[in-house]
Amino acid sequence: MDPLYARYPFFDGAREAVREADISPAALITEDAPAVDRATERVKRALMEGTVAAEEPSRWDDREKLLSYPIARILVSLIETPAAVEKYATAEAATARERFETDFAADDDFQSTGRRRASLDDVLREFDLADAVRPERDRVGAERAGRGGRRGGGRGGRGPTHYWVGIGPYLELADADWGERWRLVNREVADGEVRISAEHLSRLLEAAVERRVAEGLPFEVRGTDGGDALAEALESAVSELRGLLDDHDAVDPRRVDTVVPALFPPCMRTLVRRAREGEALSDHAEFSLVSFLVALGMDRGDVATLLDVSPESEAGARIETRVEYLTERDGTQYPPPSCATMKEYGTCVDPDERCETISHPLSYYTDAIRDAGDVRDWRETAERAE
Ligand code: SF4
Known part of the structure; x- marks a missing residue:
């Protein structure tokens, strides 16, 4: 195999x-x-x-x-449930995109590592896009091509930074919901091709995977x-x-966009403290914390500052990717887990009296903000600005 x-x-x-x-x-x-x-x-x-x-x-x-x-x-x-198919296909595609990017960026091969990696050519062929995508001949690309290098791709920085994609496949894969940048009028178009960055090519491949996974489900x-x-x-x-x-569908829909860390539920206060102390959180704990913060409208800069992680560190880069992923989906598709799920994973810590009245960390926070009355957003404080 x-x-x-x-x-x-x-x-x-x-x-x-x-x-x-x-x-x-x-x-x-x-x-x-x-x-x-x-x-x-x-x-x-x-x-x-x-x-x-x-x-x-x-x-x-x-x-x-x-x-x-x-x-x-x-x-x-x-x-x-239709939501199960949608979330499953989205997650398969997001995971595949991460793996594509890692594989495309690697400059070793099966012989040197014992691990088979997918090349951009493999993936384009898989989705019948081999004739629809060509790298832009920038300086690096030309040098690589001159040395017999491969097509490159992804965000690894070693391949071309831009590609030209046939308009047909572009329109078929790009979604109008991805934002203005994706509208054809905002793209450079020439001779039936659209110019896109390597990162946006990854996004198109992610869409191709999502479509394939959802097919027949x-x-x-x-x-x-x-x-x-x-x-x-x-x-x-x-x-x-x-x-x-x-659990997820039962999340309190009342969105709060004020950030007051002192009013976070005990579980989230604990996770913030552990992250700030440099502790490596489990995948579940990190997802719970980041999805909670994104649900409050925090962007990647806010999250990095609050958790005191540098974007250059491994944890910082991972958290940044999570924030971007959740923000792209408006935080509604992956809200933070409920108290029942937090308990199951051992991340419900030191529950207090308010915890007895709610079933979701977001409900805890919404109630705490409401009861506190006039509060100041952490993002406006001098402490944050420093
Ligand atoms: S009961 Fe819910 S809100 Fe309270 S600490 Fe546990 S998980 Fe957090």
Whole structure:
């Protein structure tokens, strides 16, 4: 099996690899094999955190990673909620984009690292875009081409900084909701091609992945041949996943846009303190904190200042990416987890009396702001400006 399929299980060739596996996804589900756990994690993290990356990648081998994908699609279909499909496809695409960018930026290859990486050419071919995208011949690109270099891409900084994309594919993939910058009138257009940055090419590829993942979802499982047995075997995983979705949908819609850290709920105050002390937070804790801050309307600069992280540090860059990702989606698609989920993950810390009256950290904060009356936004204080 091509190890690339473990990282990109939505590639066409991966489907063939699943067919060639000596065991079917249905049989794995019946046996409650490890791939089922990985599939459940895949969907869980998609619904809660906008990523499908494994929390402990070394726990799973390539075959389990690959086979978890068709099982995850069965799980998403069984949840029977359009929001599940949307969030799942979005998360698969966002994770793929991160991996593409890492792969495109790497200048090693399979021979030197033992790890197969996707090239931009591989990905363009996969989505029938090979003839629709060409790198701009800037100085670096020309030098690389002269040395027989590859097409490059992503945000790694080693490839071309800009590309020309055929208008047809551009319009097909770009979404009007992405903002003014994406409107054709605001682009340089020449000879049927649109000029875009490498970062925007990544965004188009992300859209191509999202479309591919969402295609055919949800499909009928119950009532099909053997489908009822699968639904029964996955019943407890599906009900847990449905519960997570309900958690998110139950978030208090009253938006607060005043930032007063002293009035944050105890769980968030603790996470802010731990982050400021330089402690590495778990993925779940970091997502909970950052999504809470984004829900208050904080931008990446505010978040970096509050958490005292430098954008140059590894944690700072990761947090910045999270803020951007959540902000792009207006914070509504991935609101912070409810108290029940925080408790499940052990991040509900020192609950106080107000905690007994609410079920979501945002509700705690909304009530605390309302009760405090006249408050000053932290972003306007001298402490923040320093
Ligand atoms: S009960 Fe909710 S708001 Fe209170 S500390 Fe726990 S998670 Fe936070």
